[in-house]
Amino acid sequence: MTESICHYADLAGKRIFITGASSGIGAGMAEVLAEQGCDLVLHYHQNQQGIEKTLETVLASGIRAEVVQGDFRNLDLVQSVFDQAWSKFAGLDGLVNNAGVVTKSLSLKDVEGRAFQETLAVNLQAPYLLSTAFAEACKKQQLPGNIVNNSSIHGQATCEWFSAYAASKAGLDALTKVQAVEWGKLGIRVNSLAPGVVPVERTFDVLYQPKMQKKWVSAMPAGRYGTVQDMGMATAFLLSKASEWMTGSVLTLDGGLIARGHYPYRD
Ligand SMILES: NC(=O)c1ccc[n+]([C@@H]2O[C@H](COP(=O)([O-])OP(=O)(O)OC[C@H]3O[C@@H](n4cnc5c(N)ncnc54)[C@H](OP(=O)(O)O)[C@@H]3O)[C@@H](O)[C@H]2O)c1
Helix, strand or coil: CCCCCCCCHHHCCCEEEECCCCCHHHHHHHHHHHHCCCEEEEEECCCHHHHHHHHHHHHCCCCCEEEEECCCCCHHHHHHHHHHHHHHCCCCCEEEECCCCCCCECHHHCCCCHHHHHHHHHHHHHHHHHHHHHHHHHHHCCCCEEEEEECCHHHCCCCCCEHHHHHHHHHHHHHHHHHHHHHHHHCEEEEEEEECCCCCCCCHHHHCCHHHHHHHHHCCCCCCCCCHHHHHHHHHHHHCHHHCCCCCCEEEECCCCCCCCCCCCCC
16 A cells, blocks of 8 residues: 555545546545545446455544446446445445556447447446435435546547547546536536556556556656656545645646657757
8 A cells, every 4th residue: 555645634524436446546535535535436447356446445544435337338327326425324425436447449449330339338438327316315415526537648648549439438527527617616626637658467467568568658758657646646636625726627647758749859
């Protein structure tokens, strides 16, 4: 376990639902939020071993944690996943829409749009349904709420192979802004994180190959990959009072990767 650098005292006892917490960034967010004293509802899809590991890690922080399961390709199931999460601790203070699929598919290899549709279901439609269910439940109980969407720099700058993924993440950034506008008067904040390259179990082998690492890291002014702890700390910030005036924002965390653009290198 890594110690969180900042402590947001107002997060203690906050009930947060994190989707896709069985590996990678979601597991890192869970670990950091547990260190901040949040009670957690952790979602997974298939990786049971992964979610058990996350559960064990977060429980070591002395918080309460529960698990829910669901495949977001089946949008008919999303409301019931949300209802289970809401009932675990008799309500929720925050929702982190992190679950997602990183689809690499050339448009001409997906002429019927199957990969495109599946990607939009998991990365955009499920967050829409979860956030809307959360806002409705908060409104009924006249409670404030806080939503963090895990988007991607592909929502802002992208490349070949990513039509489905980039469309889903640009859509998620737009959804963040619209829902922030619609729900501001309810006391519900909605913000996005837009990460760059964060090595996770799924990508360790490729991203830590020396040639590949050099190529990526040299393009990042900050000189390193992101970590799941970077993502966890940014999530804690967005869920805390420290960011009270932020809503409808897309917070880019990419070590400066997309700020640089494609200008020639100068000495
Ligand atoms: N890592 C990066 O560099 C990076 C950069 C930008 C954005 N992101 C975003 O960060 C989020 C997490 O990705 P990650 O990199 O941490 O990858 P990851 O380790 O593969 O995590 C993906 C999570 O999403 C869940 N998931 C996948 N398909 C699902 C489905 N059909 N229904 C419900 N849940 C599903 C997975 O659950 P199971 O494993 O249990 O099936 C897993 O918990 C994604 O939204 C991704 O787009 C990542």
